[in-house]
Amino acid sequence: MGRSGTPGEETRPRVRHAGQLGWDDGLYEDAPGNSPDSADDGRQSGAADDGHRLGGQKRHGRKRKRRVLRWVAAVLTLFIVGGAGAGYLYYQHLNGNLKKADLTLGDKKMADHKANSAGQTPLNILLIGSDARDSKENQKLGGAKDTFGAPPLADVQMLLHLSADRSNMSVVSMPRDTLLKVPKCTDPKTKHVYPATTGLAMTNETLGRGGPGCTVAAWYELTGITIDHFMMIDFSGVVSMADAIGGVPVCVKGNVYSHTSAGKGSGLKLEKGTTKIKGKQALQWLRTRYGFEDGTDLGRTHAQHMYMNSMVRELRKGTKLTDPGKLMGLAEAATNALTVDNGLDTVKKLYDLAEELKKAPTKRITMTTMPNVYGTGVNAERVLPKPGDADQLFQMVRDDVPLDGKASKRKAPAAKKPTAPVAEIPVSVRNGTRTDTAYPVKGRASAVKDLLVGKGFTQAAIDSQNTDAAARTGVLFPSVDMQGNAQAVAKALGIPLSAVKKSTAVSGITLTVGADWREDGDYPAPSAEEKTPESARALNGDDETACMDIQQGFGW
Numbered sequence: 423m424g425r426s427g428t429p430g431e432e433t434r435p436r437v438r439h440a441g442q443l444g445w446d447d448g449l450y451e452d453a454p455g456n457s458p459d460s461a462d463d464g465r466q467s468g469a470a471d472d473g474h475r476l477g478g479q480k481r482h483g484r485k486r487k488r489r490v491l492r493w494v495a496a497v498l499t500l501f502i503v504g505g506a507g508a509g510y511l512y513y514q515h516l517n518g519n520l521k522k523a524d525l526t527l528g529d530k531k532m533a534d535h536k537a538n539s540a541g542q543t544p545l546n547i548l549l550i551g552s553d554a555r556d557s558k559e560n561q562k563l564g565g566a567k568d569t570f571g572a573p574p575l576a577d578v579q580m581l582l583h584l585s586a587d588r589s590n591m592s593v594v595s596m597p598r599d600t601l602l603k604v605p606k607c608t609d610p611k612t613k614h615v616y617p618a619t620t621g622l623a624m625t626n627e628t629l630g631r632g633g634p635g636c637t638v639a640a641w642y643e644l645t646g647i648t649i650d651h652f653m654m655i656d657f658s659g660v661v662s663m664a665d666a667i668g669g670v671p672v673c674v675k676g677n678v679y680s681h682t683s684a685g686k687g688s689g690l691k692l693e694k695g696t697t698k699i700k701g702k703q704a705l706q707w708l709r710t711r712y713g714f715e716d717g718t719d720l721g722r723t724h725a726q727h728m729y730m731n732s733m734v735r736e737l738r739k740g741t742k743l744t745d746p747g748k749l750m751g752l753a754e755a756a757t758n759a760l761t762v763d764n765g766l767d768t769v770k771k772l773y774d775l776a777e778e779l780k781k782a783p784t785k786r787i788t789m790t791t792m793p794n795v796y797g798t799g800v801n802a803e804r805v806l807p808k809p810g811d812a813d814q815l816f817q818m819v820r821d822d823v824p825l826d827g828k829a830s831k832r833k834a835p836a837a838k839k840p841t842a843p844v845a846e847i848p849v850s851v852r853n854g855t856r857t858d859t860a861y862p863v864k865g866r867a868s869a870v871k872d873l874l875v876g877k878g879f880t881q882a883a884i885d886s887q888n889t890d891a892a893a894r895t896g897v898l899f900p901s902v903d904m905q906g907n908a909q910a911v912a913k914a915l916g917i918p919l920s921a922v923k924k925s926t927a928v929s930g931i932t933l934t935v936g937a938d939w940r941e942d943g944d945y946p947a948p949s950a951e952e953k954t955p956e957s958a959r960a961l962n963g964d965d966e967t968a969c970m971d972i973q974q975g976f977g978w
Contacts, residue, residue, distance in 0.1 A: 512750075513769060519757035522767045525652065527607040527632045528639025530890070531927035532648045533898060535586075536920060542586040544822050545778060546647055550634050550654040551578030552761075573630030576637050578708075578726065581647065583819050584779060590786035591779070592825040594815060594958075595727070596641075597794055598719045599804045600625040603858055605643045607636035622858065624804070634761060644807070645816040646894055651775070654761040661701050662755035669698030670733045672707055672725075673969035679978045680706070680713035687712045691978070704729070713976035720791065720805075724959060725970050727789035731963045735784055787963030788825040790815065793955050811955035813893070813938075818954065821920045825954045826962060837919060838906035844878040844914070847907045847931065850885040854892030854934040862889060863940045870915070870935050877914045885932070892936040895945060898925040899932075907931060916945045 526532065535543035552574045583592040601622035608615050609632035616631040628637040634654050642649060664670060673696045681687035690706035690713065692699075699707055708726055715721030757769070766772055793811035797804045807813075818825060840847065851874070853867035867884045874882040895917060899908035902924065908931045912922045915933075939945055954960050961968060 516753055516757045517768050519754070519760075520767060520769075521761040522764050523633050523761060524610050524635045525649070525763040525765065526638045526642070527610065527635035528605045528642065530605065530639070530642065531925060532642055533896075533923035533925040533927075535648055536923060538586045538822070540587070542588075544586045545584040546649045546651075546819075547582045547584075547775075548634075548638055548641060548649050548652040549578070549580040549582055550576050550629070550637055550652060552576065552629060552654050552656045575626040576629040576634075577626065579625060579637065579641070581641065581645075581649070581819070582779075583647075583822075584782060585824065586822050588778065588781035590824045590826060590828070591782040591788070591963075592819060593727070593730070593787070593789045594819060595723050595789070595791045596625055597723055597792060597805050598626055600792070600794065601797060601801060601804045601806055602640060602644050604628055604631065604636070604640050607632045607639055609633070610635070622801070622806075635763075638763075644893075645819070646892075646896075647816060647820050651763050651766050653766065656759050661705055662759065664700040664704035667700075667733070667736055669700040670704060670729055670736060671696050671698050672729060672732060673697075674972060675969050676972040677978045678713045678970075678972045678976055680710045680976060682712060713973050715971050715973060717973045720794075721970075721973075723791050724961070727791075727961045728968045728970065731784075731787065731789060731961065731965065731968070734787065734963060735966070738780075738784060785962065785964040786824070786826060786828070788954070789961040789963070790825055790954065790958035793957035808955075808957060811957045814955055815958050817894075825958075825960060827954065837909055837913070840906040840910040841903065842907060844910060845880050847879060847881060847910065849874060849879055849882040849911055850928075850930060850932045851882060852885045852888050852890075852892075852932065852934045854890055854895075854936050855940045856889070856891040857893075857937045860937075860940075862891075866935045866940065869942060870933065870939075873915060874911070874933075879911065879914065890934075892934045893938065894921065895934065895936040895939045896921040896923065897931065897933050898923055898928045900924070900926060900928050900930065904931055916947055918947065 537543050577598070579596045579598075581594045581596075583594070585591070602625055603621075604616075604619045604623050604627070606616065606618040607628075614632070616636070625637075625640065628640045634652050638649050638652055641647065672692075674692050674694060676694045678690065678692050679687075680690040688706040688710040690703065690710045707729060709722070710725060711717060711719055711722045714725050762772070766775065793808035793815060794805035795808045796802060797806055815825075817823075851867045851871045853862050855866050856862040867886070871882045871884055897908050897912045897917060899905055899922070905922070905924065908922050909919055911917075911931060911933060912919060
């Protein structure tokens with residue numbers, strides 16, 4: 423199982439480095455050389471009543487296995503259960519189809535989740551769309567032949583957050599053109615070490631640095647959000663899922679044909695209004711940039727959100743996945759197209775995860791895009807996290823705040839009593855104020871250490887050997903018996919208790935002064951307002967009126 427103890431999910435289309443091609447290339451989007459985006463137990467009984475009882479148990483067991491197998495048919499479509507099954511051997515066969523990989527390839531250990539007052543923890547799953555052309559099916563769908571066999575790119579990256587109380591779900595997409603710093607990653611198979619980038623790199627390149635675990639490490643580095651699982655799907659998986667459910671309704675505000683005179687475009691051609699798309703056409707929708715909104719990846723991301731919401735609504739109607747033959751074929755295709763972390767290495771675990779995910783009603787699902795701004799100079803066509811807004815969105819997810827604006831049922835973390843007087847609590851203080859664009863502020867660890875000493879923590883000391891950058895100030899502790907002491911440190915400095923977390927990466931109470939506290943004075947507590955930034959373009963899962971704007975010049 424994963425970090426949360428609850429065992430994933432689907433994905434969609436991509437990001438590209440200059441000169442490389444992906445989900446939006448070849449016959450579907452940019453042409454080569456164009457644009458920098460260019461058991462039953464078998465037991466028997468002699469007693470009739472026992473036989474009757476055991477027969478019931480067998481039927482119950484078979485029923486559950488069928489439920490598990492029918493879910494496989496729908497796992498890649500995100501969130502919901504599908505329809506039919508086979509037997510134990512086939513179940514084992516499907517388990518064998520699943521490809522597994524390490525959750526994270528970075529050196530930094532992710533902090534444990536903070537439980538709510540009921541002892542529940544949230545669940546975070548990173549959904550990745552891969553452009554790998556390592557099979558005939560993917561090569562047929564993937565367009566540009568000169569990219570066959572090339573390192574895969576993380577076409578789509580979406581973080582799915584299921585609240586601790588399971589009342590709501592949030593999805594945060596990272597635009598494909600996002601520039602960020604990528605941490606050191608080690609390929610678990612070859613042991614090759616990819617050093618941390620010295621500058622900014624495209625987020626999609628993380629997949630080629632040892633696998634999806636590096637993409638997970640990069641997300642954690644940027645957002646500070648603990649990720650429990652990842653699920654990665656390729657081209658053929660998207661097509662098979664769309665076919666299986668009989669199509670996904672999507673809407674456009676005018677006739678659209680994603681094609682340019684230079685041969686660019688996804689090839690998507692739709693009439694104004696709502697159309698049910700499936701197969702290759704569904705893949706085209708998910709890839710389309712030219713023809714939607716302003717022709718950028720931001721419009722494509724919005725279209726992907728509409729598709730995902732519509733797919734979830736279709737699946738929750740429970741009317742599509744009913745034919746056993748088709749479902750077994752779908753289960754085969756789905757498990758072959760899916761790569762998961764080792765915590766989701768069986769169909770049973772995937773089923774259990776689905777049972778958790780479907781607790782959140784459609785009306786409480788919110789799709790968002792990471793707030794962003796365009797870069798400058800050679801990076802003018804790339805984007806960066808938008809200062810303030812992106813941090814606010816990440817903070818809301820970290821703190822398990824619903825993104826739909828509805829009142830949260832969560833309660834503030836319960837404060838625990840310290841087990842020692844403050845003068846007997848050792849605290850290591852680190853300077854993590856360095857950012858992608860600024861050097862660390864000299865003397866910050868010393869200044870904060872002095873603040874602690876002034877408040878009676880006379881055993882506070884500077885840890886000058888660990889100066890890793892931290893976007894946010896936080897307090898880590900290694901074991902539960904130290905939680906009350908760590909909370910006392912945070913309380914003394916005005917740091918919210920949500921920033922106090924258990925982590926095996928430290929051996930004692932450790933305070934890291936982050937980039938959010940570069941100035942002298944009291945800790946700048948975050949705004950009490952818990953509101954999703956408008957720049958995140960929130961889209962509700964129940965909104966059946968959502969319809970894509972068409973880019974001028976792409977009508978017909």
